[in-house]
Amino acid sequence: MLDALEIVTTVVVGVMVGVEFSVAFVINPILNALPEDSGQLGRAHGGRMLGAVMPFWYIGSLALVGIWAAAGWHHHGAGLVVTAGTLLMVSVIMSILLLVPINNRGKTWTPDNRPADWKQQTKRWDGLHYIRVAIIIGAFALLVAALA
Template sequence: MINALEVVTTVSVGVMVGVEFSVAFVMNRIFSALPEDSGQMARAHGGRMLGTVMPYWYISSVVLVAIRAVAGWHDSGTGLAVISGALLMVSVIMSILLLVPINNRSKTWTPENRPADWKEQSDRWDRFHYIRVAVLVAALTLLVTSLL
């Protein structure tokens, strides 16, 4: 049973990290290269779509890692799993405090109603997101290492 939990947890966290990595290093670069207002509209659409799904995914990942840590409390890698869970919590806190406020504004923007500093706000979101991706990659690395 714990093996199934470890697989589900690793896949869930791993795919989430992959999505966030893709947003940072693939999608936003594609959006930035689109002509005229298309990039800003694509980011707004992505913010609406992922802004709906990601909170549940982040919280379920934290819960899965916590369950894995408790279920395998006496395993040698549990300490790494606990640190992984703590890093996932850091990413949730970062999201709530730093990224969600910007995302909540930017997902409503259109070329007609966006603020004058929309690009600076998008760039700030990107910088925070790079840091969050680094935290997520570290969490995934520790999670996988805890299973070895």
């Protein structure tokens, strides 16, 4: 049973990392290169779509890692799993305090109602997102190492 939990958790976290990596290094650069207001409208739509899913994914990933840590406490790699959980907790706190407020504003923006500093807010979100991606990649790497 622990083996199945380890595999499911690693896959769930790994796919989340892939999505967030893709947002940072594929989707947003594509949106930024679109003409006129298309990129901002695309970001607003992405903020609504992913903003609805990611809270469950982040909390669910953290919960799975917590269950793995508890169930495998006396097994090899438990310290790595706990450390991965700590990193995921940091990513959740960072998301709630820093990224979600910007996303909640950005997902409502249109060319007619966006604030004058919308580009600065978008750049701030991107910078924070790069840090969050690095954190969750670290968590994922620790989970993979715990399996070895």
